Amino acid sequence: MFTETITHAGGTSTGNASAPHVLVVLRRAVHRGCTLDFTTSGGASITWTARRLIGDNVQAMSRSITFAPHLPVAQALTDATCDDLLLIDSSRDARYDPVRRVLTNGFWRIPPAATARLRARGLVEVDDDQRVRRSLTARIGYFARGHRTRTTEPAGWQYAADRGLLTAGLNKPGRRAGMTYSAGSVALCTCGFARHAGDRAEARRHVTGHRHEVAADFARSLVAEP
Incomplete structure (x- = not known):
C-alpha cells in the first residue's frame, strides 16, 4: 500500500492507494508525457503543468501526485x-x-x-x-538504487601549476596571485552516466535530465508488464 498525495487547484488531498492503482496512474502519466521520478524507498512522483484560462490570460500551475510506500524498502535492499x-x-x-x-x-x-x-x-x-x-x-x-545521482564540488581556486595549466594565473598581489578559478562540475549517476559541465548549476541540470529520461523508460517498462 501507498500513501497518495495529490496537489490540485483546491489544495492537497491524501489517501491510500494500492499497487494496481499506482500502475494505472503511472500508465496515464506516461501517455500524457508527465515528468516522473522514483525513490529508493519504493515511491514515485508525477509532476506536470496545468493551464487554465482566466479572463484573457492563460495561467500555468504546477500539479503533482506522489506515492509513498507504507513499508519503505531503501534499508531492506542490501x-x-x-x-x-x-x-x-x-x-x-x-x-x-x-x-x-x-x-x-x-x-x-x-x-x-x-x-x-x-x-x-x-x-x-x-x-x-x-x-x-x-x-x-x-x-x-x-x-x-541503481540511479543515485550527484554533482561534484567545483575545484575553486588553485595554483595553475597544480592543474597543469600553462598560465601564470592571476597577476595581482594578495592570496590569489598565481591562481586560477575552476567552476567546473561533473554530473554523475551510479549507473555510469557522467557529464562534465561548466558549473554546478549546469551539472544539476544534466543530472535532472538524466533522471527524468531513465525514469520515463522505467515507467514504460512497468506499465507494459502483464
Missing part, C-alpha cells in the same frame, strides 16, 4: 537481498513453499530466514497459487 530478488525475477516458476517456508523454483532455494525477511518487508508478493514475484516497491526501489 546486496544479498537484491541478489535474491533478481533470482526470483529471473524465473517464471518461483513459488512459496508454505510447509518449508522457502522460496524455490526447483533448481534454487532461498532459505527460510531470507524468505521471511523478503515477505515481512513487502519485497515479494505471493498469490493464491503460491506463485511469487517482486513487489512494486521492490522493483521501484531497485531501479532507484
Whole structure:
C-alpha cells in the first residue's frame, strides 16, 4: 500500500492507494508525457503543468501526485537481498513453499530466514497459487538504487601549476596571485552516466535530465508488464 498525495487547484488531498492503482496512474502519466521520478524507498512522483484560462490570460500551475510506500524498502535492499530478488525475477516458476517456508523454483532455494525477511518487508508478493514475484516497491526501489545521482564540488581556486595549466594565473598581489578559478562540475549517476559541465548549476541540470529520461523508460517498462 501507498500513501497518495495529490496537489490540485483546491489544495492537497491524501489517501491510500494500492499497487494496481499506482500502475494505472503511472500508465496515464506516461501517455500524457508527465515528468516522473522514483525513490529508493519504493515511491514515485508525477509532476506536470496545468493551464487554465482566466479572463484573457492563460495561467500555468504546477500539479503533482506522489506515492509513498507504507513499508519503505531503501534499508531492506542490501546486496544479498537484491541478489535474491533478481533470482526470483529471473524465473517464471518461483513459488512459496508454505510447509518449508522457502522460496524455490526447483533448481534454487532461498532459505527460510531470507524468505521471511523478503515477505515481512513487502519485497515479494505471493498469490493464491503460491506463485511469487517482486513487489512494486521492490522493483521501484531497485531501479532507484541503481540511479543515485550527484554533482561534484567545483575545484575553486588553485595554483595553475597544480592543474597543469600553462598560465601564470592571476597577476595581482594578495592570496590569489598565481591562481586560477575552476567552476567546473561533473554530473554523475551510479549507473555510469557522467557529464562534465561548466558549473554546478549546469551539472544539476544534466543530472535532472538524466533522471527524468531513465525514469520515463522505467515507467514504460512497468506499465507494459502483464
